[in-house]
Amino acid sequence: MKDVMNKALLFDGRAMITVWSMPRAAEEGARLHGMTDDAAEAYAKVLSVTAYMAAGLKSEKDRLTVIVEGSGKAGRIVACGEGGAKVRGYMSNPQASLRAGEQPSAMIGGEGVISVIKDMGMEQPYRGYGKVVKGDITSDFAGYFLLSEQTPTALALDAQFENGKCLMCGGAAAVALPGCGEEQLIVLEDIMRNFTDIRSALENSTPRALIEEHFGHFDPVYLPEITPLYKCTCSRARTAGMIKAMGRKEAMSIIVECGRIDVKCEFCGKNYSFNAQDIDKLFKEE
Ligand SMILES: [Zn+2]
Numbered sequence: 001m002k003d004v005m006n007k008a009l010l011f012d013g014r015a016m017i018t019v020w021s022m023p024r025a026a027e028e029g030a031r032l033h034g035m036t037d038d039a040a041e042a043y044a045k046v047l048s049v050t051a052y053m054a055a056g057l058k059s060e061k062d063r064l065t066v067i068v069e070g071s072g073k074a075g076r077i078v079a080c081g082e083g084g085a086k087v088r089g090y091m092s093n094p095q096a097s098l099r100a101g102e103q104p105s106a107m108i109g110g111e112g113v114i115s116v117i118k119d120m121g122m123e124q125p126y127r128g129y130g131k132v133v134k135g136d137i138t139s140d141f142a143g144y145f146l147l148s149e150q151t152p153t154a155l156a157l158d159a160q161f162e163n164g165k166c167l168m169c170g171g172a173a174a175v176a177l178p179g180c181g182e183e184q185l186i187v188l189e190d191i192m193r194n195f196t197d198i199r200s201a202l203e204n205s206t207p208r209a210l211i212e213e214h215f216g217h218f219d220p221v222y223l224p225e226i227t228p229l230y231k232c233t234c235s236r237a238r239t240a241g242m243i244k245a246m247g248r249k250e251a252m253s254i255i256v257e258c259g260r261i262d263v264k265c266e267f268c269g270k271n272y273s274f275n276a277q278d279i280d281k282l283f284k285e286e
Helices: 023-032 037-055 138-147 182-195 198-204 207-218 236-246 248-258 276-284
Strands: 004-010 015-021 063-070 076-082 086-091 112-119 126-132 153-162 165-176 260-264 271-275
Touching: 004 037, 004 207, 015 037, 015 182, 015 207, 023 037, 023 086, 023 153, 023 165, 037 063, 037 076, 037 086, 037 153, 037 165, 063 126, 112 138, 126 138, 138 153, 153 182, 153 198, 165 182, 165 198, 182 198, 182 207, 198 207, 236 248, 236 260, 236 271, 236 276, 248 260, 248 276, 271 276
Parallel strands: none
Antiparallel strands: 004 015, 015 165, 063 076, 063 112, 076 086, 112 126, 153 165, 260 271
């Protein structure tokens, strides 16, 4: 099954339904960090909701960062997204796993903070905050959308891993847009109950077919299909820029001490190594 996100407007543009499936992107993200299946499931849900939010960014140049800092075993989970649902991320404890009988929510924990930073080319980025309450990602993010973005969202998210393989990762989200009436809202909420078991829904069907099955009778207007992707934006040039920002003095002191500067990308694990000559050349370019 390919990774895909489908969006459709309902009720003459007064509501929007999004359904997506991204097991390949999630598996790639988990593989790069050598995650356990338990860690990967929590991480994949955060990547998944980040892909959904990134797809809602107005411009391809806009970016967002989602940080889930819970009290659970996973520690901090960071995910970044760009327009077009390109995501990348990492977590503090990729080796964390659940004990027998322990709830998956123990990964995130029962308290903590969700922070969302959206850089939309304005002078100041948008910052929103939410609370980790249940540690299940789904209801915690529904709470974030409601309280911080004032966007009541019926949200379903899930992810399943087995021996490093992602069997399922995706979700569904329905939002009421301006002009959505009380009756339409009730219909929307009612239909969204069918997505409670999003795991088996996406295992047995595609996002487009699910929208068609549950919302087809409302003449959905489909928006262009999006392909979620795990994509790191690191490069040697970008890393060199970071070293430059550090300043010559600081850079040279590391060279003297270690013989070279190694910068490992947190998102994909790739290592960029700079020796004395590289550093010398870098600062001569100015
Ligand atoms: Zn990278």
